Amino acid sequence: MAGIADFYFDLPTQRTVALAAPVVLRLLDRPPGGASLILVRMTDPSRADALARWIAGRDPRVDAFSIQEFLARTGARLTYFNQFSVILGTMSAAVAFLLIAAIVSLSVGERLGEIAMLRAMGFPRASIVGLVLVEGVALAAAALPGAFLLGIAIARNLDRILLSSPGVPENLHFFTLTSAAAVRTVGILLATGALGGAYPAAVTARLEVAPTLHREVVS
Incomplete structure (x- = not known):
């Protein structure tokens, strides 16, 4: 154990263990590959929309959403x-x-x-x-x-x-x-x-x- 972290997206009763990507791949017996989901926490949340647009513009294969946009899409569903x-x-x-x-x-x-x-x-x-x-x-x-x-x-x-x-x-x-x-x-x-x-x-x-x-x- 390297330390105790506070996961902002967890539920109050949820318990989460964070492992390095190579360790997870080794435990799951999977070959190395790309990440399917990356969470980014910003010190200035007001720039989240601009950062999401910049990330999406860098690579058309990547979908980037701010928390507000993600919640809006979830609400639409x-x-x-x-x-x-x-x-x-x-x-x-x-x-x-x-x-x-x-x-x-x-x-x-x-x-x-x-x-x-x-x-x-x-x-x-x-x-x-x-x-x-x-x-x-x-x-x-x-x-x-x-x-x-x-x-x-x-x-x-x-x-x-x-x-x-x-x-x-x-x-x-x-x-x-x-x-x-x-x-x-x-x-x-x-x-x-x-x-x-x-x-x-x-x-x-x-x-x-x-x-x-x-x-x-x-x-």
């Missing part, structure tokens, strides 16, 4: 998965909205007589509308555990696909559940529940008390 996540999330929110709207609408339709009776007894219209909205939010809250389990399962499958690419470290993950993502998911789903309960709430707000009670008595 991940665009497909980002778009897929957006589409899947939008479809999930739309399905949740339709389901919540249908369930709350059926529930309100079966209780129109009770709602009209409460209105006749002096129960405020705004309170009834609020209760219907709360019902939609409660349904969305009840769906949160299933939504998280489904999202984690899909994220693990996508993560497994990306990790199968050559040269990707085993401890690197592209999809992780963070506190910000969890809060955002909860907010979106609860907002979807409130929107799903908006139409049934509007029905109760426009409910005519006398005709509804008359229909209930006749039926």
Whole structure:
């Protein structure tokens, strides 16, 4: 051992051993040859783009990238998965909205007589509308555990696909559940529940008390 080094491109839990190129070739039983990847650390990172262009201009067989350009190209390759996540999330929110709207609408339709009776007894219209909205939010809250389990399962499958690419470290993950993502998911789903309960709430707000009670008595 010659010393201990700090590898800037390693993950926090990654342990790397650096060997001289001849030693690596001898251990792998390979003949001497050129390098496939060379990392250059500059004292002035602002000149990285200019250096990359200069290196690429010296030899057309060499591809030189700065860290910013490399990350941009990597992000472009991940665009497909980002778009897929957006589409899947939008479809999930739309399905949740339709389901919540249908369930709350059926529930309100079966209780129109009770709602009209409460209105006749002096129960405020705004309170009834609020209760219907709360019902939609409660349904969305009840769906949160299933939504998280489904999202984690899909994220693990996508993560497994990306990790199968050559040269990707085993401890690197592209999809992780963070506190910000969890809060955002909860907010979106609860907002979807409130929107799903908006139409049934509007029905109760426009409910005519006398005709509804008359229909209930006749039926």
